[in-house]
Amino acid sequence: MTPLRAIGWPFAGPPTDPAWAQAIAAHPSARPARVTEQHRSGYVVAESPDESYSPESLPEWQRAKCPPESRPAVGDWVLVEGEGKAARIVALLPRFSAIKRGAAGEHYKQQLIAANIDTAFVVCGLDADFNPRRIERYLLLLSGSGVQPVVVLTKADKDGADVDAAMESLSATLAQGVAVVAVNAKDRASVDALSPWLGEGRSVVLVGSSGAGKSTLTNTLLGTEKMKTGAVREGDDRGRHTTTHRALLAMPSGTCLIDTPGMRELKPTGEEDVAESFADIEAIAAQCRFRDCSHQREPGCAVRAAVERGDLDAGRVANFLKLRDEVAAASDQLATRLAQKADARVQGKALNKRLDEKYGKH
Template sequence: MQPTPEALDLLRPIGWPDGDAYREALAAAPGARLARVVGQHRSAYDVATRADEVIKVQPPLPWTRPRCPPEQRAAVGDWVTLDEAGKNILALLPRHALLKRGAAGEHHRQQLIAANVDHVLVVVGLDQDFNPRRIERYLVVIRASGADPVLVLTKADECEIVEDCIDLLMEVEESGVPIHAINAKDPASVAVLAPYLGPGQTVVLVGSSGAGKSTLTNTLLGREKMKTNAVRGNDSRGRHTTTFRVLTPLPQGGCLIDTPGMREVKLSGDEDIVDAFEDIEALGAGCRFRDCVHGNEPGCAVRAAIEDGTLDEARYLNYVKLRDEAEAAAVTQAARRAEEALALKNKHRRTKDKLGRR
């Protein structure tokens, strides 16, 4: 039994895209009901079967096991099928985008942030929160997700050097990332984000605590849904006013996922930094030697660009840092996946041995 056309109509306000690929995936998935994950708890999920109906359901048993890879579990924004009673998740539908980062700590696992998002709105305050190097890090992570980044600079009404700040992001803008400076409290100012919020679209907000994500969410919703806190004056940091990820339908027709503030954005191991630093990659192609490491080699186009001021040295150093981090994370990620594959192989072997002894 599959959802009826009438049931699918009820899912469009929470982002059901209704494309051919989704219809085929749904036809192949077991389950009587289709739902979207709107909240996640330690041992259960909140799912919506329509805009005004949210129910708590249980995950499949494999998801609860410690060795289950995080990317095989559902995240906020995922589409799932449920059993006929609507109490258990049966299957996870394929994703068209998955935003993730390296989990905090040293255990080298991935943390899922949001699934099936079309745009990631990077919310950055035009105060001490403004940091071009951290913005570059966000863009590396987002471009690996399959979603499109959008940079939203908040507190424009409190900043006297808005254009100067945007000038510092010239390479970001030239790479095709839209940049919007807004007053998150003003609906007229926030209206510039309307193209990303229409029916069938899903956006996720990411950024530091105190950047204005909750304020922006309230303005987009037209009501005070998210609690907001003042930031500290000495460093412009705020406390986590959003403590969990939640998907909310918007009056504009799309859906929004708000996330807790991120103090650390670790690479997961699946990133390719080339797209975020196309200008440096292009310069490197002009070096005299193919294996140039941009040190003291003669004919180095990158060093020449730094010396004549056409390339910001801080941007280049951040490129090197992220490149090395991405390579190290990729090696660690490959080792972890090999270890998981070996554990699964050994498990199947033990199961086969037990069956053979019966």
């Protein structure tokens, strides 16, 4: 296994993707490296599992107006020139997948969680942390990202953990083809159930709330106490943020793991596919009397009828309606933002043309 392959290089040899090959050819003196940490002051990159360094980043990434999604995230591949303190990033290689969420605040922004990921482990504890509605929200954010979701239920060994009841609560999720695996995150034999998604050149990100067991699971998979862990609070099982930043870690098998801080706010970006995440509800909604049925009080609503018959879970339908509205609102904000950027480009070109006509090209 080559050093690059050991940190998730997605090709068995040179890149076969034309866009990657073209970008690399444009910088013949540069070499690929992967972003393993992202900080406000810059990035940490690696060319092998054993050595990392902090190169100088591109100037445009440091500008306040640079969109967050245009900057590298943990998991991105970049091209680096120079050695030691003279090392600098010269290009960002194309992404084949990206996990994003809407950033907190009134203005529309996207936050990139991780890039070039094959699988996302949506980690949820079988204690007070267990929340099917939150899992559905995570799955919605992953829809259309190019990342395969796997729901990982931790703390299956804890007193009072009811795996069968949890599986029943997630029956609709299972019906969508999403794998759900219950494990004891502290037991290596138990987490071996996740091995189908862990292999050479594969990259896996762990997402979930604080205290769900992401760092414990990461340590068990790595076989070493790499990540700091902490106990949840008594009474409400709420966790503390033991992971403070995203970090990419290489497993001996060649799989890369990315542990992330717990996320309490999961805002859609407007690019999610609600129909993909709630295909069961959408299929029934196609039978509604009115094509634009909001599934509230309209006569002939097949969705409400299915809830009354017990064919659909009322909580899942309520979450579907809530998320559908959130995605629609975010989509409108995104469209407005793109239109403003396009208008600014047109005005900029018009201004440059007028200046050229008046003063001549320089």
